[in-house]
Amino acid sequence: MKGNAYFCAAFAVLLLAGHALAIRHHERPHRLSQGVSLSTVQSPTFDLCPTCVSFTGQALDILLNIILNSGVVGSCGTLCGELANKTGNKDLGVVCDLLCDYVGIKEFIKFIQNADLDPIYFCELLKVCKIVDNGDAKFTSLEVHPATGRRGRTFAIAFDWTTTNGTGTGEIVIEVITLDHLPVGTGNLIEPQQPGSYSGTASLSTDNSGCDPSQGPCEQWLPGQYTVKVAICNGECGSTHPHSQIYDMAEATFNITADASRL
Known part of the structure; x- marks a missing residue:
């Protein structure tokens, strides 16, 4: 192929x-x-897009629920730490931190709310997918x-x-x-x-x-x-x-x- x-x-x-x-x-x-x-x-080259889409497919709905239930999330560490706790998956928390830090917590939360559970669109909003x-x-x-x-x-x-x-x-x-x-x-x-x-x-x-x-x-x-x-x-x-x-x-x-x- x-x-x-x-x-x-x-x-x-x-x-x-x-x-x-x-x-x-x-x-x-x-x-x-x-x-x-x-x-x-x-x-053959490092690329965040497939990592982002795979992560989002697993985590976007959970992240949205955390945001809606928590009201105010002050930092990437707080949000992503809660994701890792709820899923029991530390790797998801690590990827979450990486993507969140890339754009900042305010933009990250805004993109989660606007993505409507669409992993590819979310990663395009983050500008990691072309x-x-x-x-x-x-x-x-x-x-x-x-x-x-x-x-x-x-x-x-x-x-x-x-x-x-x-x-x-x-x-x-x-x-x-x-x-x-x-x-x-x-x-x-x-x-x-x-x-x-x-x-x-x-x-x-x-x-x-x-x-x-x-x-x-x-x-x-x-x-x-x-x-x-x-x-x-x-x-x-x-x-x-x-x-x-x-x-x-x-x-x-x-x-x-x-x-x-x-x-």
């Missing part, structure tokens, strides 16, 4: 309404069922291999896309429309790319043998036809904030037959 792509912990849902694909901002699957995983390419508003992208192919396979196997998802003007900080999101309507999806943060052609891959495991029903409903991967939907966006897919738009969307289908164990 050409260019930089980073795994983002927040998952996006693509919903089919008639023949239109509706992407709902902030609507995320409550759990990743039998893992869709995207390939990633690491940046803004590009004249970008574009278009999918040129999307395939699932094999087109038909038995339940329990791993399917490969491959896609290609091009950009004429380059892209802004955004994401590629993938969702599988399942027969029992449980959310299965993932997303990749994509930092600004130069004009050119790009490709990506994802893997989809349909083995649910390790699924724990006590943690929530398990995707059953019933025999039938499934649809894979992908979107590439500037900013968070479905966001109404500035610097956000859906560049392009594509879809493909694949079929699941009986369990491999029944051969």
